[in-house]
Amino acid sequence: MTESSIGERVFSLPLRVYIEDTDAGGIVFYANYLKYFERARTEFMRSIGFELRRGMAGNINYVVHSLELKYLRPARLDDLIQVHAQIEKIGRTYLVFQQWVTDENGQSLVTAWVKVACVNFDTAKPRALPSELMAKLA
Amino acid sequence: MTESSIGERVFSLPLRVYIEDTDAGGIVFYANYLKYFERARTEFMRSIGFELRRGMAGNINYVVHSLELKYLRPARLDDLIQVHAQIEKIGRTYLVFQQWVTDENGQSLVTAWVKVACVNFDTAKPRALPSELMAKLA
Amino acid sequence: MTESSIGERVFSLPLRVYIEDTDAGGIVFYANYLKYFERARTEFMRSIGFELRRGMAGNINYVVHSLELKYLRPARLDDLIQVHAQIEKIGRTYLVFQQWVTDENGQSLVTAWVKVACVNFDTAKPRALPSELMAKLA
Amino acid sequence: MTESSIGERVFSLPLRVYIEDTDAGGIVFYANYLKYFERARTEFMRSIGFELRRGMAGNINYVVHSLELKYLRPARLDDLIQVHAQIEKIGRTYLVFQQWVTDENGQSLVTAWVKVACVNFDTAKPRALPSELMAKLA
Numbered sequence: 407m408t409e410s411s412i413g414e415r416v417f418s419l420p421l422r423v424y425i426e427d428t429d430a431g432g433i434v435f436y437a438n439y440l441k442y443f444e445r446a447r448t449e450f451m452r453s454i455g456f457e458l459r460r461g462m463a464g465n466i467n468y469v470v471h472s473l474e475l476k477y478l479r480p481a482r483l484d485d486l487i488q489v490h491a492q493i494e495k496i497g498r499t500y501l502v503f504q505q506w507v508t509d510e511n512g513q514s515l516v517t518a519w520v521k522v523a524c525v526n527f528d529t530a531k532p533r534a535l536p537s538e539l540m541a542k543l544a
Numbered sequence: 545m546t547e548s549s550i551g552e553r554v555f556s557l558p559l560r561v562y563i564e565d566t567d568a569g570g571i572v573f574y575a576n577y578l579k580y581f582e583r584a585r586t587e588f589m590r591s592i593g594f595e596l597r598r599g600m601a602g603n604i605n606y607v608v609h610s611l612e613l614k615y616l617r618p619a620r621l622d623d624l625i626q627v628h629a630q631i632e633k634i635g636r637t638y639l640v641f642q643q644w645v646t647d648e649n650g651q652s653l654v655t656a657w658v659k660v661a662c663v664n665f666d667t668a669k670p671r672a673l674p675s676e677l678m679a680k681l682a
Numbered sequence: 683m684t685e686s687s688i689g690e691r692v693f694s695l696p697l698r699v700y701i702e703d704t705d706a707g708g709i710v711f712y713a714n715y716l717k718y719f720e721r722a723r724t725e726f727m728r729s730i731g732f733e734l735r736r737g738m739a740g741n742i743n744y745v746v747h748s749l750e751l752k753y754l755r756p757a758r759l760d761d762l763i764q765v766h767a768q769i770e771k772i773g774r775t776y777l778v779f780q781q782w783v784t785d786e787n788g789q790s791l792v793t794a795w796v797k798v799a800c801v802n803f804d805t806a807k808p809r810a811l812p813s814e815l816m817a818k819l820a
Numbered sequence: 821m822t823e824s825s826i827g828e829r830v831f832s833l834p835l836r837v838y839i840e841d842t843d844a845g846g847i848v849f850y851a852n853y854l855k856y857f858e859r860a861r862t863e864f865m866r867s868i869g870f871e872l873r874r875g876m877a878g879n880i881n882y883v884v885h886s887l888e889l890k891y892l893r894p895a896r897l898d899d900l901i902q903v904h905a906q907i908e909k910i911g912r913t914y915l916v917f918q919q920w921v922t923d924e925n926g927q928s929l930v931t932a933w934v935k936v937a938c939v940n941f942d943t944a945k946p947r948a949l950p951s952e953l954m955a956k957l958a
Contacts, residue, residue, distance in 0.1 A: 429842050445702075562862060567701045716851035
């Protein structure tokens with residue numbers, strides 16, 4: 407796959423909204439979208455052969471460097487949503503993801519931009535993305 | 545208090561990092577800072593006489609419209625952190641907060657910009673901030 | 683289906699352990715199994731035609747009355763687990779579930795006994811299980 | 821302090837219920853009491869000089885072995901609750917806690933019995949409680 411083709415690939419994860427995700431306002435609590443987005447990024451990486459735990463065993467961790475979110479419409483209990491992830495940019499030490507959540511009609515509920523940095527697990531210092539990952543992404 | 549003076553006020557909430565806040569990377573999970581920030585905003589509002597539940601009883605809810613976060617340094621288990629909130633802007637239907645987390649040495653760990661919209665609890669449509677709140681903030 | 687046959691039915695939900703579920707001890711945080719168990723009970727009910735939100739709209743809520751858990755072996759990041767639910771007893775105002783989590787080898791990680799009470803959403807007082815539910819379960 | 825006197829000591833932690841703790845039923849989500857109980861046990865241990873992270877650095881971890889909970893009355897958004905912990909039994913490799921939550925009128929909301937095992941951080945195998953802890957508890 408070329409860099410442009412990985413950039414065009416959209417990974418989508420269907421998720422159900424459970425009572426644990428909601429708050430007394432009757433909607434999904436705003437922090438919980440970050441859990442949904444993380445699950446989608448993790449499954450995206452798993453789909454190309456990468457697992458978080460295996461990375462940690464090799465002293466590699468991925469941490470979020472920065473993010474932006476816009477909450478457009480609330481998701482509610484029992485809703486079936488789709489959580490999407492697309493790689494916007496591949497840096498030497500980081501990945502930038504576009505992410506968004508849609509409802510069953512395809513309407514956007516939340517949009518996000520997430521920059522994930524590759525770090526040494528023990529020191530939390532930035533390090534280059536593993537070469538196998540670069541190879542898979544390139 | 546004038547608008548400029550509320551804007552100068554920094555509300556600070558001391559919090560302990562518990563095991564529930566951490567993840568297998570040994571650091572605070574990135575979504576949990578949104579919980580910390582929400583607690584600080586809530587205590588800020590409580591400190592000037594506003595409670596979320598009372599608002600909901602009056603068909604008012606506050607929902608996050610958009611946010612930006614930068615993760616500078618990780619917080620870890622047992623750390624005693626300070627979570628700060630400052631009102632940057634008061635709109636007709638929203639408030640904009642600057643928020644940040646510092647460690648025991650005063651170093652910034654996470655910085656945030658959070659826009660909170662006032663909505664009708666039942667319809668989730670925007671509505672003007674309650675006049676008593678405007679009066680307290682003005 | 684007779685009461686004994688519903689009692690014999692085991693509902694199983696496959697789940698992946700995400701970083702959000704783990705703690706700094708490298709294992710799934712003990713409270714998060716209650717989320718897993720709740721998801722399995724919810725999907726069990728959905729599989730026979732019941733949704734939580736629809737219940738709430740009809741002033742019905744289901745709340746946990748009491749539970750017992752035994753933690754036998756830890757689940758870890760990236761593990762694929764199965765969360766099981768079986769109805770042990772159908773009371774007039776409650777259901778008792780046996781629940782357990784197994785790993786990919788079928789080994790038990792956590793076992794649980796959970797009593798769920800049916801209540802009025804507004805008053806939180808116990809009420810009889812809805813007759814359609816009794817009919818489906820009987 | 822003698823064993824009987826530590827057993828008589830009740831540690832109490834005041835906590836506010838935040839929106840993150842609640843669910844669409846308008847009450848504290850049942851799993852979140854396990855977070856409250858863990859915070860109270862952690863602060864109890866800290867009050868006698870023990871920190872979780874320091875333990876982990878010395879290859880010691882504390883994991884919940886089993887628990888029982890009874891949910892008597894719901895806590896709601898903005899409630900100020902007290903979370904209590906009392907040591908019921910000190911074993912060679914474990915501690916048993918009685919725990920309960922009360923509201924502002926002192927009424928019990930949730931009661932719990934929690935057995936916490938001391939394990940090696942790396943192998944998750946049981947080990948004797950550290951001798952300094954035994955000394956403090958005895």
